Amino acid sequence: MGTGERRPVVAILVGGGPAPGINSVIGAATIRSILGGCDVIGIQDGFKWIMTGKKDKVKRLSIEDISRIHFSGGSCLGTARANPTQKPESLDACLDSLDALGVTRLITIGGDDTAFSALKLEQRAQGRLQVVHVPKTIDNDLDLPHGIPTFGFQTARHIGVELVKSLMVDAETTSRWYFVVTMGRKAGHLALGIGKAAGATLTIIPEEFRRKPIRLKTLVDILVAAFIKRLAAGRSDGVAVLAEGLVEFLDQQDLNGLEDVERDQHGHVRLAEVNFGVVLKRAVEGELRTFGVKTTIVEKNIGYELRCADPISFDMEYTRDLGYCAAQFLLEGGNAAMVSIQNGRFIPIPFSDILDPATGRTRVRMVDVESESYVIARRYMIRLSQEDLSHPQDVVRLATAAGMAEDDFRKRFQYLMDKDV
Structure with missing residues (x-):
């Protein structure tokens, strides 16, 4: 990158309810992005402010700021359930806010609703913005392959x-x-x-x-x-x-x-x-x-x-992997996908694959009551x-x-x- 050439800006935001490991994702994604030649900003309180056009609810993230936050619960960027998909104007306000901040790459961290918002924002951007989503929920109900938990679930359990x-x-x-x-x-x-x-x-x-x-x-x-x-x-x-x-x-x-x-x-x-x-x-x-x-x-x-407990070691390691992969995906030009790690390998799941055609919303993963795991659980219940x-x-x-x-x-x-x- 030549002298005076503008560094790409990566933004990170968190939506939905808290889950153990959020800070670890933020930390890992920030470190990888900065080492990859980007500046990183954190958007406070999810979509709450940027969907109204406010651009001052942000913070610059540095490696020094986030190098140890993976040990702690909660979210250093806050979180909110604000929904920008209710009106096209809200999605446009998000894009205008991000554009004014120089953001060309966005990492969203959240559950099915935040994933849906990320999907709609990327569609609305029409190529102006790279978006990747990191699945987070203690409910474990995002449509990941069988046996792969959403981060925060193992700590909550x-x-x-x-x-x-x-x-x-x-x-x-x-x-x-x-x-x-x-x-x-x-x-x-x-x-x-x-x-x-x-x-x-x-x-x-x-x-x-x-x-x-x-x-x-x-x-x-x-x-x-x-x-x-x-x-x-x-x-x-x-x-x-x-x-x-x-x-x-x-x-x-x-x-x-x-x-x-x-x-x-x-x-x-x-x-x-x-x-x-x-x-x-x-x-x-x-x-x-x-x-x-x-x-x-x-x-x-x-x-x-x-929800805001300090993550156990499983989630600390898992979320550092997820944050790294999200940042690396954007650095390599990736777009419009949800991060997953399957059999120890990063596999992006395209946004188009997480939509339920019947509802037009993101799929929800339910417990498979025909599985051996559930059958065993029932056998040990007193009912x-x-x-x-x-x-x-x-x-x-x-x-x-x-x-x-x-x-x-x-x-x-x-x-x-x-x-x-």
């Missing part, structure tokens, strides 16, 4: 398991139940990952239900049957892990006032606004009273505790099964715990065995 382990000890010590609602807007990856690894009593995720919407009564009966099965085994304690994404699929008539719950700029229900654990706790307690069963249920939400209802001696034991006649018990819970539930 690790910390979630530690929390559930403590609650399991407390539950046994005090003879009570916990309903633990975990983050996961649509998919049950985090709930299942935590519940399976911790050995929770049972885990319930949206993917296990073929028929949707899901009725609240079905969830309540699954939990009540687990209580009874546990009592029949001489235990009055348990921990149920529940994916918050179940709310998205519940029949809305079962959740009074759900229509009034606040939604974010992408149209999603703010699931934290629906006190799902309390709804289930009250419904299950009421149902158990009809069986003469007294118990203490404590509802607990976990999610915000996980009513067809096998229980097929053995007369087991039915006697369960019906006795519920204070019911055997035939009445079968009739009451047999529908839960239907694969179309």
Whole structure:
């Protein structure tokens, strides 16, 4: 590069909710970009400011500034759920802001909504801007190949398991139940990952239900049957892990006032606004009273505790690889793709491949309930099964715990065995 020739400018922004490892991506991408002959600026608060034409919410990034940020959680650039795709003028304002800042290369870090915004921005730019997206979400629901996690998921699962382990000890010590609602807007990856690894009593995720919407009564009966099965085994304690994404699929008539719950700029229900654990706790307690069963249920939400945790070593290494590959991809002239690392090799996934033709949105990866991994998870759960209802001696034991006649018990819970539930 000759004297006085302008250095290319790379911008980095973060959208959506926090996830462990964001700073590590920023740090690695900054170092590689600077060593590749570029200047780097960080855009603060995602698309929030640049989509309104503001150009002062930026910071120059240097190697000295970011050389150790990979150890820490959170985002040194902040984050926001601002959605520039709602109006063409917002996308144009983003492009004008980036152009005024001299930016010709953009690295976005975020989940499916941020990926969609990056895709639309690149399309709108018509060649004026190179864009690469780094997939981030503790929900693990971006459409990456099977077995490849989104960054932040492993740290969130690790910390979630530690929390559930403590609650399991407390539950046994005090003879009570916990309903633990975990983050996961649509998919049950985090709930299942935590519940399976911790050995929770049972885990319930949206993917296990073929028929949707899901009725609240079905969830309540699954939990009540687990209580009874546990009592029949001489235990009055348990921990149920529940994916918050179940709310998205519940029949809305079962959740009074759900229509009034606040939604974010992408149209999603703010699931934290629906006190799902309390709804289930009250419904299950009421149902158990009809069986003469007294118990203490404590509802607990976990999610915000996980998002800004310091990344574990897996995510620190993984995110440094992702940040490096994102920067290298741009340096080599790449554009319009999402970063993935498959079998230890960088493989860009074109933006066109992450769109769901049916919805026009980015695909969401759901838990494969036909997989061996899920089947094993179910085998270790304490929940009513067809096998229980097929053995007369087991039915006697369960019906006795519920204070019911055997035939009445079968009739009451047999529908839960239907694969179309």
